[in-house]
Amino acid sequence: MEYFAQQVINGLQLGFVYALIALGYTMVYGIVRLINFAHGDVFMIGAFIGFYTIERYHLPLALVFLSAVAGCTVLAVLIEQLAYRPLRHAPKIASLITAIGVSLFLEYFTSLRQVFGPNFYSFPRPFPVVIWEVGGILVTNIQAVILVVTVLCLLFLQFIVFRTKMGRGMRAVSYDYVTAGLMGVNVNRVISFTFGLGAALAGVGGVLYGIAYPQVNTFMGFMPGLKAFTAAVLGGIGNIPGAVLGALIMGQSETMVSAYLSSTYRDGIAFVILILVLLWKPTGILGAPRAEKV
Amino acid sequence: MLLTIEQVNVYYDNLRALQDVSFVVGKGEIVSLIGANGAGKSTILKTISGILTPRSGKILFAGRNLVGIPQHRIVRMGISLVPEGRGIFANMTVLENLEMGAYTRASRQEVAKSIGKVYTLFPRLQERSSQPAGTLSGGEQQMLAIGRAMVARPDLVLLDEPSMGLSPLLVREIFRLIREINEEGTTILLVEQNAFMALSVAHRAYVLEAGSITLSGNASELRNDSKVRAAYLGDVME
Numbered sequence: 455m456e457y458f459a460q461q462v463i464n465g466l467q468l469g470f471v472y473a474l475i476a477l478g479y480t481m482v483y484g485i486v487r488l489i490n491f492a493h494g495d496v497f498m499i500g501a502f503i504g505f506y507t508i509e510r511y512h513l514p515l516a517l518v519f520l521s522a523v524a525g526c527t528v529l530a531v532l533i534e535q536l537a538y539r540p541l542r543h544a545p546k547i548a549s550l551i552t553a554i555g556v557s558l559f560l561e562y563f564t565s566l567r568q569v570f571g572p573n574f575y576s577f578p579r580p581f582p583v584v585i586w587e588v589g590g591i592l593v594t595n596i597q598a599v600i601l602v603v604t605v606l607c608l609l610f611l612q613f614i615v616f617r618t619k620m621g622r623g624m625r626a627v628s629y630d631y632v633t634a635g636l637m638g639v640n641v642n643r644v645i646s647f648t649f650g651l652g653a654a655l656a657g658v659g660g661v662l663y664g665i666a667y668p669q670v671n672t673f674m675g676f677m678p679g680l681k682a683f684t685a686a687v688l689g690g691i692g693n694i695p696g697a698v699l700g701a702l703i704m705g706q707s708e709t710m711v712s713a714y715l716s717s718t719y720r721d722g723i724a725f726v727i728l729i730l731v732l733l734w735k736p737t738g739i740l741g742a743p744r745a746e747k748v
Numbered sequence: 749m750l751l752t753i754e755q756v757n758v759y760y761d762n763l764r765a766l767q768d769v770s771f772v773v774g775k776g777e778i779v780s781l782i783g784a785n786g787a788g789k790s791t792i793l794k795t796i797s798g799i800l801t802p803r804s805g806k807i808l809f810a811g812r813n814l815v816g817i818p819q820h821r822i823v824r825m826g827i828s829l830v831p832e833g834r835g836i837f838a839n840m841t842v843l844e845n846l847e848m849g850a851y852t853r854a855s856r857q858e859v860a861k862s863i864g865k866v867y868t869l870f871p872r873l874q875e876r877s878s879q880p881a882g883t884l885s886g887g888e889q890q891m892l893a894i895g896r897a898m899v900a901r902p903d904l905v906l907l908d909e910p911s912m913g914l915s916p917l918l919v920r921e922i923f924r925l926i927r928e929i930n931e932e933g934t935t936i937l938l939v940e941q942n943a944f945m946a947l948s949v950a951h952r953a954y955v956l957e958a959g960s961i962t963l964s965g966n967a968s969e970l971r972n973d974s975k976v977r978a979a980y981l982g983d984v985m986e
Contacts, residue, residue: 619851626837626848632799633835638823638852638900 456590461713462706467597467666469705470604474659475682476689476697477611478652484628484692485648487546491553492533494679495560496653500526500660501577501670502570508578515580519603522657530653531646539642557679565672574671577664600662607655608698615694620647628692677721681708684728690741699739703727749808750775750904750935751796756805758788758795765791766802767959773904778926778936780946780967782980783956789939790832792956793906796937797829798822809904824852828897832908836889838882842873845881845892849899859899866895869925887918894925904935911942923949943980947971955980 475497482490500522507513507521537556541549565572584595615621623644626634635641663678664670685704689696704724712720731738751773758766766788773779781789794800796807798819807814814822828849837845846866850859867874870891876884881892890910897905907926911919923945930936940946947953947967955963955976963976970976 622844622848623851625840626851629837629839630835633831633837634848635799635819636797636823636829636831636835637848637896638820639848640818640820 457713459591461709463591463593463597464713465706465709466702467600467705468709469702470600471659471663471666472678472682472685472704473698473701474604474607474655474662475678476685476701477694478656479683480686480689480691480694480697481624481648481652483686484694485624485631485645486538486542486549488538488549489553489683490538490649490652491550491679491683492556492560493530493652493656494675494677494682495557496526496530496533496675497656497660497663497678497682498670498672498675499529499560499564500653500657501664501674502564502660502672503657504661504664505575505577505670508580509575518580519658519661522661523654524657526653526657526660527650530649530656534646534649539645557676561673561676570672572672574669577668577670579668580665596666600666603658603662607658611651611655611694614651620644624648681721681724684724684731688727688731688738690738693738693740696738696740749773750810751937752806752808753792753796754806754808756792756795756802756807758791758800758802765959766795769805769956769959769961771954771961771964773935773937775903775935776930776933777952778930778938778950780938780940780950780953781956782940782943782946782953782976784979785941787956788959789956790908791959793829793908793937793939796822796906797827820852823900823902826901826903827906828900828902828904829906830893830897830908830910832912834889834893836881836884836892838880840881841878842881842884842892843877845896846873846899849896852900862899862901866898869898869928870895886913887915887921890914890918890922891925894922894929898929898934902934904937905929907936907938909939909941911940911945919945943976944982947976947981 475493478493479490482488482493503522503525504518507518513521533556537552538549541552564570586593615624623634623639626637626639627641627644631641681704682701685700686697688703689698689700704727707723707727708720711723749772753769753771756766756769757764769792781792783789791800795802796814798814798817802815809825809827837848840848846863847859850862853859872888873892873895876888881889884892894910910922910926914922919942926936926938927949938946938950947970950967952965953967953970954961955970963970963973
């Protein structure tokens with residue numbers, strides 16, 4: 455029982471990080487109907503910014519997060535404007551292939567020796583690890599940081615989406631961008647903002663991931679990216695609470711498979727879930743097909 | 749003139765949808781564009797509101813050429829389009845939809861006042877204020893779409909097929925409201941397939957055929973024109 459509870463805690467840690475990535479997938483999809491496959495690599499860049507700001511510049515943790523947020527936001531806005539915007543009215547497949555191209559570019563360009571280099575680097579601990587024992591379950595201060603930071607991010611996102619003008623613009627564009635434009639919403643600006651917001655969360659996720667699983671590499675974004683994408687589909691792509699729910703389920707299932715079956719299958723479970731979702735409920739748990747009244 | 753369209757040509761790829769279209773809308777008027785399906789009526793409204801860009805020609809609004817100005821800026825200049833099919837944000841509440849109409853306006857107090865005005869015009873919307881807009885009936889959605897356009901406090905409202913899919917009773921109700929809005933000082937350019945209703949509410953009208961304007965005049969004259977009667981009002985040609 456304690457072993458199970460311990461796995462639940464570990465699964466939550468993983469699920470929260472997935473949630474931060476999955477939100478970017480789902481918001482961008484909600485706005486421009488594009489699976490932004492470069493998103494996992496933006497997460498990787500966030501982890502590297504964390505790595506450098508801690509290892510080289512010894513910045514305090516808050517500034518580490520802010521640097522990752524700033525770097526990832528700028529990067530994602532640039533990617534959107536240079537790679538995706540020119541293809542806005544092209545067939546969807548063109549943007550999708552471009553997204554894969556951008557992803558490969560980020561992975562291989564950053565693995566050049568002049569950039570980050572091709573090696574695995576160990577991510578420095580920004581604070582000493584403390585382990586608490588709560589009723590036979592081990593909880594670390596890393597898990598506490600992940601929990602607090604993720605919850606703060608979710609509250610911030612909730613505020614943006616439901617309490618600000620930009621958020622109202624996002625919801626309008628996501629529902630119908632032509633009509634949103636008729637209301638005076640600057641659709642291009644909303645799209646840039648959404649890419650930036652998703653990337654900011656991924657940047658935070660990258661730093662947290664580095665702290666929790668202390669190793670970085672330029673290809674590290676691929677797997678978490680795919681799993682977060684699966685989480686977004688599982689929850690219902692385009693649906694914000696769905697992405698968080700999907701990510702928590704993904705975190706649990708991956709941890710449970712490692713704990714009770716074999717860690718060999720931990721990556722496999724993600725795709726089993728993806729296939730099952732696509733077969734039985736392609737709209738995901740919280741996604742509902744849209745009905746229009748005539 | 750509030751709005752002057754001059755020699756406008758619009759293409760969908762290589763297909764010419766509007767051919768040298770010219771017409772004017774004066775301040776305070778209700779002007780109607782009538783014509784068959786595919787004649788280019790909606791295309792004109794989409795071009796004025798910046799969704800489509802003309803290949804040539806001018807669109808002058810209060811003296812400024814709108815061609816090339818992005819869609820979201822045209823709203824700020826005082827033109828609101830109520831699109832065909834209403835374009836309601838079904839996932840938002842009625843109130844949120846109205847607030848979307850005020851997206852370009854800064855003062856919360858002023859916006860609340862405008863929304864209050866819409867509620868007096870359409871009391872049914874106030875009753876359903878916190879209801880998701882997708883649950884409204886077709887007629888209520890049309891009222892919401894018109895109300896939402898009014899919240900932007902436009903000088904010119906473009907209405908695209910407001911009678912579409914509504915019962916005759918509701919159609920009459922909607923047209924009564926259009927007249928009321930106009931009497932309060934808003935200029936209206938109305939596109940309709942229901943030529944009878946359009947001609948009964950409008951001051952002037954233009955007839956559009958295959959992308960060109962073929963006839964124009966006072967609404968009452970056109971209502972008695974034998975060609976119009978035969979083509980759009982269901983008369984039998986003698």
